Amino acid sequence: MPKFEYAPAPESRAIVSLRESYGLFINGEFTPSADGRAFKTISPATEEVLAEVAEASPADVDRAVAAARRAYERTWSVLPARERGKYLFRIARIIQERSRELAVLESLDNGKPIRESRDVDIPLVAAHFFYHAGWADKLEYAGYGPAPKPLGVAGQVIPWNFPLLMLAWKIAPALACGNTVVLKPAETTPLTALTFAEICQQADLPPGVVNILTGAGDTGKALVTHPGIDKVAFTGSTEVGKEIARDCAPTRKKVTLELGGKAANIVFEDAPVDQAVEGIVNGIFFNQGHVCCAGSRLLVQESVYDQVLASLQRRLATLRLGDPLDKNTDVGAINSAAQLAKIRELSEVGEAEGAQRWSPPCELPVKGFWFPPTVFTGVSQAHRIAREEIFGPVLSVLTFRTPAEAVEKANNTPYGLSAGVWTDKGSRILWMAARLRAGVVWANTFNKFDPSSPFGGYKESGYGREGGRHGLEAYLDV
Ligand code: NDP
Numbered sequence: 001m002p003k004f005e006y007a008p009a010p011e012s013r014a015i016v017s018l019r020e021s022y023g024l025f026i027n028g029e030f031t032p033s034a035d036g037r038a039f040k041t042i043s044p045a046t047e048e049v050l051a052e053v054a055e056a057s058p059a060d061v062d063r064a065v066a067a068a069r070r071a072y073e074r075t076w077s078v079l080p081a082r083e084r085g086k087y088l089f090r091i092a093r094i095i096q097e098r099s100r101e102l103a104v105l106e107s108l109d110n111g112k113p114i115r116e117s118r119d120v121d122i123p124l125v126a127a128h129f130f131y132h133a134g135w136a137d138k139l140e141y142a143g144y145g146p147a148p149k150p151l152g153v154a155g156q157v158i159p160w161n162f163p164l165l166m167l168a169w170k171i172a173p174a175l176a177c178g179n180t181v182v183l184k185p186a187e188t189t190p191l192t193a194l195t196f197a198e199i200c201q202q203a204d205l206p207p208g209v210v211n212i213l214t215g216a217g218d219t220g221k222a223l224v225t226h227p228g229i230d231k232v233a234f235t236g237s238t239e240v241g242k243e244i245a246r247d248c249a250p251t252r253k254k255v256t257l258e259l260g261g262k263a264a265n266i267v268f269e270d271a272p273v274d275q276a277v278e279g280i281v282n283g284i285f286f287n288q289g290h291v292c293c294a295g296s297r298l299l300v301q302e303s304v305y306d307q308v309l310a311s312l313q314r315r316l317a318t319l320r321l322g323d324p325l326d327k328n329t330d331v332g333a334i335n336s337a338a339q340l341a342k343i344r345e346l347s348e349v350g351e352a353e354g355a356q357r358w359s360p361p362c363e364l365p366v367k368g369f370w371f372p373p374t375v376f377t378g379v380s381q382a383h384r385i386a387r388e389e390i391f392g393p394v395l396s397v398l399t400f401r402t403p404a405e406a407v408e409k410a411n412n413t414p415y416g417l418s419a420g421v422w423t424d425k426g427s428r429i430l431w432m433a434a435r436l437r438a439g440v441v442w443a444n445t446f447n448k449f450d451p452s453s454p455f456g457g458y459k460e461s462g463y464g465r466e467g468g469r470h471g472l473e474a475y476l477d478v
Contacts, residue, residue, distance in 0.1 A: 026196035027067035028207025030098035044111035056213035071208030085136030092129035111333030132176035150178030152230035160186035161290035225421035256464025261417030264410035265295030271422035293418035343392030350385035416458030
């Protein structure tokens with residue numbers, strides 16, 4: 001099928017004014033790290049250095065935790081709940097006002113298409129703050145008793161796939177419930193979190209309520225193991241999640257973990273094929289597949305396998321890969337060289353284990369980190385590409401004959417974060433949803449998020465929920 005030629009439609013970078021270097025955000029101010037260490041953050045699409053960022057040492061973690069404790073005791077926990085809500089509302093409004101700047105910055109630092117950062121990430125970030133602004137003075141109606149209390153200081157560590165959105169998922173409920181926070185963004189995507197620190201200043205948020213510590217895994221470890229923290233919230237790999245669970249087990253810290261996934265996207269023979277194909281594409285190629293709840297395992301009923309596969313391949317041939325700042329781009333850059341190496345390695349394992357690899361004709365830019373949309377067929381349950389989280393634009397296709405077999409295969413994974421069901425029959429959706437061991441089950445759609453809807457996993461996908469009434473529990477002493 002011929003591809004339309006589109007004229008380039010780049011979003012201007014002029015709206016972002018990058019500083020040469022950024023400090024840590026502690027007690028309402030930007031400050032250098034105690035030992036002066038710093039690292040560079042780059043654009044994964046071009047490998048251009050964007051800025052230098054301070055690397056927080058254990059001494060900085062001490063300072064930030066102390067600032068958060070002071071702010072908790074003297075200001076935030078004693079502020080009338082309605083006033084807390086006003087701050088959150090103000091932050092949400094500023095995010096909306098600065099949404100274009102934030103979207104461009106997110107795409108620059110992360111490599112995701114501007115269409116996604118502009119239309120999905122940033123609107124959801126604002127929505128999370130608006131939603132939790134509403135909860136701040138209504139906590140007694142949340143179902144956790146007549147006067148639920150905050151926990152204290154939360155240490156929060158987030159990944160690089162949705163940098164500002166994961167920050168919002170962590171900070172908005174924590175603040176609404178009356179906690180103060182120290183947050184560490186991922187090493188490869190610190191810039192929107194630092195801009196969020198500016199937004200806290202702009203909103204006149206009392207110093208110390210939000211502290212942002214940039215750094216690598218060691219900074220994250222120093223934060224979650226710090227004795228001054230009451231609550232740990234982590235999103236990232238299952239491996240690091242397990243380490244954090246072990247570190248926190250002998251303490252009184254309350255922990256929530258949102259970890260990996262290997263979701264099944266299940267297409268029945270009575271599904272509207274064109275819509276299902278759009279859902280499959282959105283399920284695994286949205287955000288380059290860097291999505292914990294990505295529909296990375298496609299389970300297709302055998303009777304429609306040929307039809308679905310042909311439609312999917314036709315559709316994939318129309319995806320546009322390239323400059324994340326171009327408004328026509330569907331697939332952006334892989335976030336880092338390390339992640340690209342992991343995707344390549346697992347894809348090679350897929351071939352070596354006997355699965356068939358297919359990608360549409362697709363020219364990859366010379367500079368930066370890129371991987372074409374890829375589909376593996378002939379995949380069996382035992383293959384590593386059917387079991388392990390690839391966290392990239394790679395789909396493994398399996399088939400099934402009966403609903404019971406679909407359930408069996410979908411649940412045959414150590415993970416349990418999400419699943420998708422495509423069928424014309426409402427009764428089948430309910431039957432499947434009752435049997436799928438997944439925190440979220442989407443019906444005739446995929447990758448839909450809303451601040452009022454709780455999100456979280458079973459099994460090795462972690463514990464605790466984020467969003468909705470359920471998500472408040474993670475930040476209340478209940
Ligand atoms: P990590 O789990 O290592 O990173 C998540 C966050 O934790 C980052 O901020 C990281 O810092 C920090 N961190 C790393 N080690 C520790 C530690 N010991 N204690 C506390 N915090 C720590 O994920 P990676 O970025 O290394 O990605 C590895 C794989 O994890 C991916 O290939 C993907 O499969 C999976 N992943 C899953 C995610 C999900 O949402 N399910 C999200 C991200 C990754 P730093 O950035 O400096 O390493």
